[in-house]
Amino acid sequence: GQQVMQIPQYQHVQEGEDFTTYCNSSTTLSNIQWYKQRPGGHPVFLIQLVKSGEVKKQKRLTFQFGEAKKNSSLHITATQTTDVGTYFCAGQDSNYQLIWGAGTKLIIKP
Amino acid sequence: DTAVSQTPKYLVTQMGNDKSIKCEQNLGHDTMYWYKQDSKKFLKIMFSYNNKELIINETVPNRFSPKSPDKAHLNLHINSLELGDSAVYFCASSQDALAGGGTGELFFGEGSRLTVL
Numbered sequence: 001g002q003q004v005m006q007i008p009q010y011q012h013v014q015e016g017e018d019f020t021t022y023c024n025s026s027t028t029l030s031n032i033q034w035y036k037q038r039p040g041g042h043p044v045f046l047i048q049l050v051k052s053g054e055v056k057k058q059k060r061l062t063f064q065f066g067e068a069k070k071n072s073s074l075h076i077t078a079t080q081t082t083d084v085g086t087y088f089c090a091g092q093d094s095n096y097q098l099i100w101g102a103g104t105k106l107i108i109k110p
Numbered sequence: 111d112t113a114v115s116q117t118p119k120y121l122v123t124q125m126g127n128d129k130s131i132k133c134e135q136n137l138g139h140d141t142m143y144w145y146k147q148d149s150k151k152f153l154k155i156m157f158s159y160n161n162k163e164l165i166i167n168e169t170v171p172n173r174f175s176p177k178s179p180d181k182a183h184l185n186l187h188i189n190s191l192e193l194g195d196s197a198v199y200f201c202a203s204s205q206d207a208l209a210g211g212g213t214g215e216l217f218f219g220e221g222s223r224l225t226v227l
Contacts, residue, residue, distance in 0.1 A: 045215035086151055096213055100153045
């Protein structure tokens with residue numbers, strides 16, 4: 001079946017370093033959504049990308065959708081302790097079903 | 111007011127029991143969902159439901175059943191609980207379709223942590 005692979009599973013960074021998570025789909029996606037889940041919390045919507053090659057920014061967060069609409073990335077510049085959590089991508093397939101990545105956990109080293 | 115609320119937040123029960131988790135959304139959304147999140151944080155869709163259609167993930171055991179008394183509520187009933195059912199269960203809702211098709215952003219409840227002993 002359709003899959004969205006998300007890597008890495010974990011990323012340890014020093015505060016102030018950058019963080020990136022990547023999602024790759026086996027098939028073309030209609031669009032892709034990104035969510036953040038804080039420890040002990042629930043997933044919270046961050047953004048949706050629809051257009052091929054789209055790039056969107058939210059302060060220190062940059063989201064990209066690939067030209068082929070099969071891959072996407074989230075990049076955080078100069079991480080802060082408030083960025084800690086698990087970041088999920090969720091791609092919509094041709095039937096508009098959401099296919100979730102496994103998540104990337106951002107851990108700030110003490 | 112909380113957009114998507116689910117109760118109880120915590121549920122501890124014995125194997126073999128039957129339990130329910132309730133969910134309500136006040137966003138006027140067309141579609142509601144139940145997700146299961148295991149200890150590894152994988153988010154697995156269990157059901158999606160709107161006024162027209164119930165979509166069941168075929169991997170979900172038939173011990174799990176959604177019940178929707180109206181558009182704003184989607185409850186989850188679990189019969190004969192097993193140890194492997196221990197997880198956090200999230201209810202979510204979304205608007206049915208965006209311009210051009212597709213599902214809008216999902217709004218999640220705070221989760222119900224189920225522990226089966």
